[in-house]
Amino acid sequence: MTAVTPAPPDTAVRQAPAGAVPPNPPGGRSRLRAAAGFAFGAALLFAVAPLVLSDFRLALLAKYLCVAMVAVGIGIAWGRGGMLTLGQGVFFGLGGYAMAMHLKLADAGPGGMPDFMQLYGQLDELPLWWRPFASPWFALPATVLLPMAVAFGLGSLVFRRRVRGAYFAILSQALAAAMVILLIGQQGTTGGTNGLTDIQGFFGYDLDDPVNQRMVYFIIAAVLLALLALARQLIHSRYGELLVAVRDGEERVRFLGYDPASVKLVAYVVAAGMAGLAGALFVPAVGIISPALIGIVPSIEFVIGVAVGGRATLLGPVLGAVAVAWARTALSERFPGTWTYLQGLLFVVVVAFLPGGLASLWALTRHRAPGPASDRRGWSPLGRRRGDRAEVPAA
Amino acid sequence: MSLLWSRRILAGAMTVVAAAALSACGSKTSDEGGAAGVTADVSGDTVKVGLLNSLSGTMAISEVTVRDSIMLAVEEINAAGGVLGKKIQPVGEDGASDWPTFAEKAEKLISEDRVAAVFGCWTSASRKAVKPVFEKNKALLFYPVQYEGLEQSPYIFYTGATTNQQIVPGLDYLKAQGVKSVYLVGSDYVFPRTANKIIKAYAAANGMTVAGEDYAPLGSTEFGTIVNKVKSSGAAAVFNTLNGDSNVAFFKEYKSAGLTAAAMPVVSVSIAEEEVKGIGTQYLQGQLTAWNYYQTTPGAANSKFVAAYKAKYGADKPTSDPMEAAYVSVYLWKAMVTKAGAFDVEKVRTASDGITFDAPEGLVTVDGKTQHIAKTARIGKIGADGLITEVWNSGKPVAPDPFLKTYPWASGLS
Numbered sequence: 030m031t032a033v034t035p036a037p038p039d040t041a042v043r044q045a046p047a048g049a050v051p052p053n054p055p056g057g058r059s060r061l062r063a064a065a066g067f068a069f070g071a072a073l074l075f076a077v078a079p080l081v082l083s084d085f086r087l088a089l090l091a092k093y094l095c096v097a098m099v100a101v102g103i104g105i106a107w108g109r110g111g112m113l114t115l116g117q118g119v120f121f122g123l124g125g126y127a128m129a130m131h132l133k134l135a136d137a138g139p140g141g142m143p144d145f146m147q148l149y150g151q152l153d154e155l156p157l158w159w160r161p162f163a164s165p166w167f168a169l170p171a172t173v174l175l176p177m178a179v180a181f182g183l184g185s186l187v188f189r190r191r192v193r194g195a196y197f198a199i200l201s202q203a204l205a206a207a208m209v210i211l212l213i214g215q216q217g218t219t220g221g222t223n224g225l226t227d228i229q230g231f232f233g234y235d236l237d238d239p240v241n242q243r244m245v246y247f248i249i250a251a252v253l254l255a256l257l258a259l260a261r262q263l264i265h266s267r268y269g270e271l272l273v274a275v276r277d278g279e280e281r282v283r284f285l286g287y288d289p290a291s292v293k294l295v296a297y298v299v300a301a302g303m304a305g306l307a308g309a310l311f312v313p314a315v316g317i318i319s320p321a322l323i324g325i326v327p328s329i330e331f332v333i334g335v336a337v338g339g340r341a342t343l344l345g346p347v348l349g350a351v352a353v354a355w356a357r358t359a360l361s362e363r364f365p366g367t368w369t370y371l372q373g374l375l376f377v378v379v380v381a382f383l384p385g386g387l388a389s390l391w392a393l394t395r396h397r398a399p400g401p402a403s404d405r406r407g408w409s410p411l412g413r414r415r416g417d418r419a420e421v422p423a424a
Numbered sequence: 425m426s427l428l429w430s431r432r433i434l435a436g437a438m439t440v441v442a443a444a445a446l447s448a449c450g451s452k453t454s455d456e457g458g459a460a461g462v463t464a465d466v467s468g469d470t471v472k473v474g475l476l477n478s479l480s481g482t483m484a485i486s487e488v489t490v491r492d493s494i495m496l497a498v499e500e501i502n503a504a505g506g507v508l509g510k511k512i513q514p515v516g517e518d519g520a521s522d523w524p525t526f527a528e529k530a531e532k533l534i535s536e537d538r539v540a541a542v543f544g545c546w547t548s549a550s551r552k553a554v555k556p557v558f559e560k561n562k563a564l565l566f567y568p569v570q571y572e573g574l575e576q577s578p579y580i581f582y583t584g585a586t587t588n589q590q591i592v593p594g595l596d597y598l599k600a601q602g603v604k605s606v607y608l609v610g611s612d613y614v615f616p617r618t619a620n621k622i623i624k625a626y627a628a629a630n631g632m633t634v635a636g637e638d639y640a641p642l643g644s645t646e647f648g649t650i651v652n653k654v655k656s657s658g659a660a661a662v663f664n665t666l667n668g669d670s671n672v673a674f675f676k677e678y679k680s681a682g683l684t685a686a687a688m689p690v691v692s693v694s695i696a697e698e699e700v701k702g703i704g705t706q707y708l709q710g711q712l713t714a715w716n717y718y719q720t721t722p723g724a725a726n727s728k729f730v731a732a733y734k735a736k737y738g739a740d741k742p743t744s745d746p747m748e749a750a751y752v753s754v755y756l757w758k759a760m761v762t763k764a765g766a767f768d769v770e771k772v773r774t775a776s777d778g779i780t781f782d783a784p785e786g787l788v789t790v791d792g793k794t795q796h797i798a799k800t801a802r803i804g805k806i807g808a809d810g811l812i813t814e815v816w817n818s819g820k821p822v823a824p825d826p827f828l829k830t831y832p833w834a835s836g837l838s
Binding site for chain 2: 088214228358365
């Protein structure tokens with residue numbers, strides 16, 4: 030019960046967010062539960078899944094987990110920060126292309142060129158902007174830093190001008206569309222609609238070998254868990270409180286002397302970095318990155334997964350993203366001709382009857398059977414009540 | 425306290441990462457056999473084959489017709505006793521007009537269903553996406569659509585036309601008609617861009633000029649600007665590599681700008697009978713197409729194919745070049761398997777050279793070296809009834825030359 034008691038307004042919003050003690054330290058049992066949940070997730074991903082799934086299904090799971098990484102970021106930016114990021118495909122693509130460019134160059138060998146360049150571009154030498162990606166020391170950090178830099182540039186422009194709501198969503202869509210047109214137009218140097226395919230090796234490991242595919246899966250699972258731990262830290266920090274406050278009452282936060290633009294920018298940049306990392310790991314797992322994966326439709330699909338799972342929770346986006354991706358595969362294999370209708374129906378049902386996403390199922394069962402445990406959680410899965418707490422009177 | 429806990433959680437995460445890295449250390453020096461292909465499951469009295477087409481998304485309208493004609497061939501073969509005494513069991517998957525989905529479904533068909541061969545794919549991008557999957561698993565794909573050439577995978581049989589069986593004959597025809605300048609209009613993706621590279625090389629060597637070159641995004645319906653540019657360019661003909669819906673808008677705009685087939689003919693390489701129906705005959709009448717097969721192609725084999733298709737799917741359904749190539753690909757696979765006496769992929773590949781089939785389009789021969797097939801090039805004119813009638817053909821099957829090695833003007837292309 031004590032866990033949800035609002036912190037005194039003066040400590041809740043006046044102290045600097047950086048590195049401060051969270052205003053509402055979750056109860057010891059909550060932390061224990063988080064650790065237990067983390068261990069359970071790790072056991073599921075590292076022990077159970079590899080044992081029960083075939084190589085093919087495990088590779089599919091690796092792909093779903095990459096989508097889940099993007100979802101964790103969207104959960105922070107949209108669920109906690111209220112920014113409807115309909116253009117995460119751009120950051121996913123930047124990370125993916127950076128990784129794929131490096132792997133293509135590594136496949137081609139020193140001084141070599143990716144196969145498609147001569148085919149489509151009739152280029153005699155590697156374009157200048159490809160060259161740095163030959164070095165893993167440039168390419169690997171670039172997979173995360175490049176999307177973050179783009180998000181920083183765009184975010185600083187947009188949030189300062191107080192662009193938000195539908196306008197922000199439209200802007201992010203436009204960015205995704207522009208990036209796709211750019212990639213397709215530069216066929217000679219980007220592979221055009223084909224994207225970058227036929228990736229053979231991953232830092233010396235032959236990707237055709239099932240053992241190495243398994244290794245890629247383990248790396249992806251570990252990174253996802255690490256991102257979840259990071260997201261939990263962020264949500265439970267003082268910054269996380271401030272982010273929710275900005276979401277629910279941006280003007281009030283501004284009047285309190287904070288700069289909402291910077292608060293939003295941090296969440297947006299973090300989400301972009303997560304999407305970039307996801308894109309980078311998607312490439313060795315699936316072996317292709319193409320404009321089809323980063324345009325408007327996939328960008329919306331990322332958000333749908335988050336909405337289905339429950340955007341304001343920690344695990345909701347992950348579960349939603351995996352559930353949607355899994356349903357897509359399962360339905361299309363079972364009903365190749367009609368699966369799109371079934372998938373659409375599923376979205377309608379979830380949005381109509383479970384506006385809080387799959388994660389709110391948990392809360393619903395707890396409302397039905399109220400008990401001493403009902404308020405033990407530090408924050409509501411719907412994320413609404415927490416927002417209310419930010420409504421502190423201006424002192 | 426809380427910070428301590430967070431550190432522990434982070435430390436936990438790090439431990440897991442480290443453990444993963446240790447436990448899952450990949451085999452860097454894997455022997456070549458480690459990545460060996462999955463063998464097809466032919467233990468029962470049936471043999472599975474995969475059908476990989478887009479049943480949803482932009483490409484569905486075209487790819488469903490290909491699926492239908494593959495099913496027709498499978499049924500006919502089963503009715504005649506199957507392949508090596510086994511009935512063919514088709515396993516369908518939806519590529520959803522999305523290239524990575526094609527790769528996922530190809531992997532599923534090969535490693536989960538363990539099919540003996542896969543038939544399908546339409547766009548070049550989907551073929552490029554599945555190519556590594558088939559090469560990795562050493563499994564077979566039969567690709568039934570005309571394409572931009574410059575490719576030769578040991579695990580793909582290309583039963584549609586390569587450039588020297590479609591685009592080059594189309595250009596030869598225009599040249600013979602005295603056309604000195606062409607305008608290139610295409611959708612913005614790999615096939616049109618690559619095809620236009622080849623056309624430009626051809627034009628340069630054959631005294632033709634390229635009056636202009638424009639690309640519209642896939643699915644675009646805004647052609648006012650492009651048609652105006654075409655009109656004022658003074659070109660004698662248009663070479664059209666637009667795909668799908670864009671053709672509807674383009675030809676409507678073309679007609680309303682006062683351009684006619686007589687004054688400035690358009691040669692299209694992606695408009696077959698099915699598309700003519702969708703675009704509207706009134707916009708297309710008199711325009712030219714380059715293919716290897718039309719519904720009107722004479723011969724007993726074609727009469728039988730057209731009749732069987734209409735009996736199964738409806739009298740109003742036309743047959744087209746990609747459908748015919750898909751239909752033929754199933755029969756070619758059957759002939760290869762029968763000659764090899766086994767479903768084994770390597771044996772089938774070895775047996776493929778010289779396989780012939782009396783196809784609806786005429787006699788086709790498999791070239792074992794390139795894994796393309798020799799086929800007759802045909803230029804057609806779209807009639808008022810929506811059907812295409814042949815105005816010229818190459819007389820005999822044209823040997824496939826995917827890298828255009830026998831054409832001196834193409835030496836810089838590959």
